[in-house]
Amino acid sequence: MPGSADSTAEPDSKRGKLHPSIARVREAVRTALAELPRETTVLVACSGGADSLALAAATAFEAPKLGLRAGAVVVDHGLQAGSADVAATAAEQCRSLGLDPVQIRAVEVGDEGGPEGAARTARYDALRDVADEVGADVVLLAHTRDDQAETVLLGLARGSGARSLAAMAPVAGVLRRPFLEVSRATAAAACVASGLRPWRDPHNDDPAYKRVRVRHEVLPVLEEVLGPGVTEALARTAGLLRADADALDVLAADLAETAVRRTEDEVVCDIGMLEVEPTAIRTRALRQAALQAGCRATDLTAGHVAAVDALVTDWRGQRWIDLPQGIRAVRRAGFIVLAPGVTG
Incomplete structure (x- = not known):
């Protein structure tokens, strides 16, 4: 059973000595919120776990000092017995910290994207809905450096590109x-x-x-074989790759403005403009074209994009490329055309 705030355990800060861990998380929150205008409403996404409760406590302390209003959202995924009690306890702890408003939002988790992906989609949709309802401009998530390192390793295992290996952005x-x-x-x-x-x-x-397997099996082995600091190095790598990916995305967006156009029924890409560009920029522009045509980002893989790119750079008479959501890409008279069921 989940616990509640322990009124008998007085925090170090109340005894005149601030615990180093509290100082660290408060500093992180203060930095993340520092540039927000006064009177901005900030919500903490709190599951009741250690990370999100630490974030809730730090936000409750720092936000008022910055002139911000701070509340919390507890999402009940309904995936485990007693989840409503867990959510209620988490909400009560947030209220005991002085956060207001505090809302519990129950969601239905579908099956699209696997159990983790479906739960994440439902959770983020709920967080954005509550933010809209209460007029919050910011929702804080408690992902840690360890979560970031795990995300990088999962991306590596999938053979993902720089954008995926950049993992989670500090601001999105x-x-x-x-x-x-x-x-x-x-x-x-x-x-x-x-x-x-x-x-x-x-x-x-x-x-x-x-x-979970990455957390308890893979990372410990890496630390044992390669030495301490692997988690920090992986997280640092994500930051470096994010800067590179952001720069390439800007260049790809500029290319797409001239080389990609959308009509009422299809997305059309100019092969002549695309084929002279570096692969990293061209494939990003093609990916954006596929998304515009109706492919979902979660379903569109690097393999799909590479196949469409081959229509530009290595065309040998391929008829078309099948993409997610029933979208097809076909080469036609100097253009790549993307649309549902399109043929050459």
Whole structure:
């Protein structure tokens, strides 16, 4: 059963000594919120786990000092027995920290994208909905440096490109991740030092999930073989690749403005403009064209994009390329045409 705030455990900060872990998470939150205008409403996505409770406590302390209003959202995925009780306890702990408003949002998790992907989609949709309802401009997520390293390894295993290996962005629309340079151990220590009692999600120890196996099996082996610091190095790599990917995306967007046009029924790409560009820029522009045509980003793979790119650079009479969501790409009279069911 999840615990609640422990009124008998006085945090170090109340005894005049600030625990180093609390200082670290507060610093991370302060940095993430520093440029926001006063009176901005900020919401913490809180599951009741150690990381998100540490984030809730740090935000409750830092936001008022910056003139911000801070609340919380607890998403109940309904995937485990007693999930409503877990959500209620998490919400109560957020209220005890002084966060307001605090909302619980129950969601239905579908099956598209696998169990982890479907839960993530439902969660993010709920967070954005609540943010819209209460007028919040920012939603804080408690992903840590360890989560970032795991995401990089999962991307490597899939053979992903730079954008996927860049992993989670510190800022993505209304979403912000203050803890991407904070270790999971530090966040957990801050939670305990703040007098909070976190819920431990049994899914975090279930080897049926790839991320769990990476966490408990792969990363420890890498640390043993390569030495300490692998997690930090992987997270640092994500940051470096994100800067590169951002720059390439800007160049690809510029190319797409001239080489890609959308009509009422199809997306048309100019082969002459595309074929003279570097592969990294050209394939990004083609990926954007496929998305414009109706492919979902979660289903469109690097293999799909490479096959469309071959229509530009290595055409040998291929009739068409089948893409997700029933979209086809076909070469026709100097152009690549993307549309549902299109033929040459």
